[in-house]
Amino acid sequence: MRFSPLAWAKLLFLRDLGPTEVGGFAISDAQDLLYLEDFVLIRQECSPVTVAFDDDAVAEFFDAQIDAGRRPEQFARVWVHTHPGNSATPSRVDEETFARVFGRSDWAVMAILAQGGQTFARLQFHTGPGGSLQIPVAVDWSRPFAASAWPDWNQEYLQNVRPDEFCHHQQIREHAGPLSVSEMLDGLTEHSHQFFNEKGPT
Amino acid sequence: MKILFINNDGAGFADHIEIADGTTVEQLFRKRVNEGNPADYLIRVNRQPASSDQVLQPGDRVSFTPTKIEGAGRT
Ligand SMILES: [Zn+2]
Numbered sequence: 720m721r722f723s724p725l726a727w728a729k730l731l732f733l734r735d736l737g738p739t740e741v742g743g744f745a746i747s748d749a750q751d752l753l754y755l756e757d758f759v760l761i762r763q764e765c766s767p768v769t770v771a772f773d774d775d776a777v778a779e780f781f782d783a784q785i786d787a788g789r790r791p792e793q794f795a796r797v798w799v800h801t802h803p804g805n806s807a808t809p810s811r812v813d814e815e816t817f818a819r820v821f822g823r824s825d826w827a828v829m830a831i832l833a834q835g836g837q838t839f840a841r842l843q844f845h846t847g848p849g850g851s852l853q854i855p856v857a858v859d860w861s862r863p864f865a866a867s868a869w870p871d872w873n874q875e876y877l878q879n880v881r882p883d884e885f886c887h888h889q890q891i892r893e894h895a896g897p898l899s900v901s902e903m904l905d906g907l908t909e910h911s912h913q914f915f916n917e918k919g920p921t
Numbered sequence: 922m923k924i925l926f927i928n929n930d931g932a933g934f935a936d937h938i939e940i941a942d943g944t945t946v947e948q949l950f951r952k953r954v955n956e957g958n959p960a961d962y963l964i965r966v967n968r969q970p971a972s973s974d975q976v977l978q979p980g981d982r983v984s985f986t987p988t989k990i991e992g993a994g995r996t
Contacts, residue, residue, distance in 0.1 A: 740992065740993075740994055742990075742992050761990075767994075768993055768994040769991065769992065769993045769994070770991070770992045770993075771989075771990070771991040771992075772990040772991070774963045774986075774988045774989070775963070777963065777986050777987060777988070777990060778963050778965050778968070778984055778986040779968075781927055781929070781935075781984055781986050782927075782968060782982075782984065785927060785935045790933060790935060791927075791928075791929050791932075791933025791934065791935060792932060792933045795929050795933065795987075796933075798990070798992075800992040802994040803994050804994065806994075810992070810993040810994060811993075812991055812992060812993035813992050813993060816989070816990055816991050816992060819961065819989075820961070820987040820988075820989070820990055821987075823929070823930045823931070823957070823961075823987075824929060824930060824931065824932075824933065825931055825932050825933075831992075
C-alpha cells in the first residue's frame, strides 16, 4: 500500500498537531485502490489513546464523497488512525471495529501510524475463500503530487477533532496551543525540523 | 419508482435502484442487508435520520452507513 507524499505529509502533520490520536479514511486512486491520494479526517471525539468517529459525520462523509463522484471502494476501505507511543500494533478495540464494521465489505485495510513512526497495515478480504495479510506501507514518490497545505489541514483538524474532557485539561497544562493557525505558523520551523527528521514508514 | 441508494457492504454501492411503491425503510434494509444488525448502521433518508416504518418516496436518497468506528492505542 502506498501513500502519496501529500497524504503521508498530511497524516504526519495531523498526528503531531494535537495531544490526541486522530483517525480518518484514505482516499484511493480510482484505478489503483492501494495508492492513497489523500487522507481525510472524520469528525471525532479523541483522547490521547482513543478515537471515535461521529456516526452522523461518517454518513455526511459518504454523501460528500459520492457527490464528488467517488465510489465507496475509493473512500471507505482504508481506515487509518494514529497511536501514541511507538507501537502501531492494533488494540483489542481496533480489532473489534475492524471485524464488525469492515468485515461486511469485500475488502478493507486497517492502517495505523504510531507517534514513534512505526506503521501497521492489514488487508482483509471476504471474496472467494477470504483471508487477511499484513501489507507493507510505503510513500510513493513516482507520481506528481500537490503541495502541502498546513493552514487548511490545521483548519480540518479544528473542525473535526474534539478532544475529550481529559485532553482539554492536558492541553491547557502541557501545550502552548498548537491549535490556531497563527500559532502554528509561528511554529513552522519546529514542524519542518520534525518533518525533515521523519524517517518515513517502517 | 427510483431512489438513490448508498450502502457500504460488499463491494459498496451508490446508485439509483428501482423499488416497489410503498416500500418502507425497514423493508429496504431487510432486502439489501438481510441478516445485518440494524444497530450497526446509521440509516438516513435525504440526509436525515429515518424511522423504520418511513415510506420511501421517488427520488429519495437512502444511506446505510457504518456506526461506532472506534480505535484505541492500548488494549
Ligand atoms: Zn488503535
